[in-house]
Amino acid sequence: MSVEETAGQGGKEAMPEGRHEAVAKALIEAGSSFRFCPACASPRLISDRGRRWICPDCGFEYFHNVATAAGIVIIVGGRVLFLVRAREPALGRLALPGGFVEPGERAEDAALRECREELGWAPDSLEFLASYPNLYPYKGVPYATCDLYFRASAPGLDPDALDIDAGESSSVKLLELDDLAWDLVAFESTRRALRRHQRAPLA
Numbered sequence: 001m002s003v004e005e006t007a008g009q010g011g012k013e014a015m016p017e018g019r020h021e022a023v024a025k026a027l028i029e030a031g032s033s034f035r036f037c038p039a040c041a042s043p044r045l046i047s048d049r050g051r052r053w054i055c056p057d058c059g060f061e062y063f064h065n066v067a068t069a070a071g072i073v074i075i076v077g078g079r080v081l082f083l084v085r086a087r088e089p090a091l092g093r094l095a096l097p098g099g100f101v102e103p104g105e106r107a108e109d110a111a112l113r114e115c116r117e118e119l120g121w122a123p124d125s126l127e128f129l130a131s132y133p134n135l136y137p138y139k140g141v142p143y144a145t146c147d148l149y150f151r152a153s154a155p156g157l158d159p160d161a162l163d164i165d166a167g168e169s170s171s172v173k174l175l176e177l178d179d180l181a182w183d184l185v186a187f188e189s190t191r192r193a194l195r196r197h198q199r200a201p202l203a
């Protein structure tokens, strides 16, 4: 499978097959984590690839759908703003401001809300960058997500003046992507979004 990408240099970016398999495998493994029907307590609950649960006794059906998350690549004088994660998953690794979209919320508003919550500040405007699939394991349950990435330029931002949410992040770092230790980046989807940004930097 490949996805036509319109920004940057154009052309096609192949979707690594292994990534899809990893997501599917993790969901199948999670299939056994729910044992009883939440409606009638039947122990005969059936998992369909960890994406759907069906109860043959009462007809209950539940879909473990893809969750939407949104994040922002904030560019400060040619460097990118990262948060060092203070919680699992990926404790101590680098992430972008962002989080899950809430019911009834636009992805743009979710990205800005999460940014405000995590930094005490948010940019005035955003530009859509790209979306990538991700796997977010939380307390033994894997969530397949679709992560939407936006970007914003904040040339005068002073990282020392930010009001960091200590429950989410331990510190802020402004880093050059050319020197980045990519394996310290928390999520595969973030690495792909940053590579995409590198190929088509903001004017």
Ligand SMILES: [Zn+2]
Residues within 6 Å of the ligand: 037, 038, 039, 040, 041, 042, 055, 056, 057, 058, 059, 060
């Ligand atoms: Zn049932």
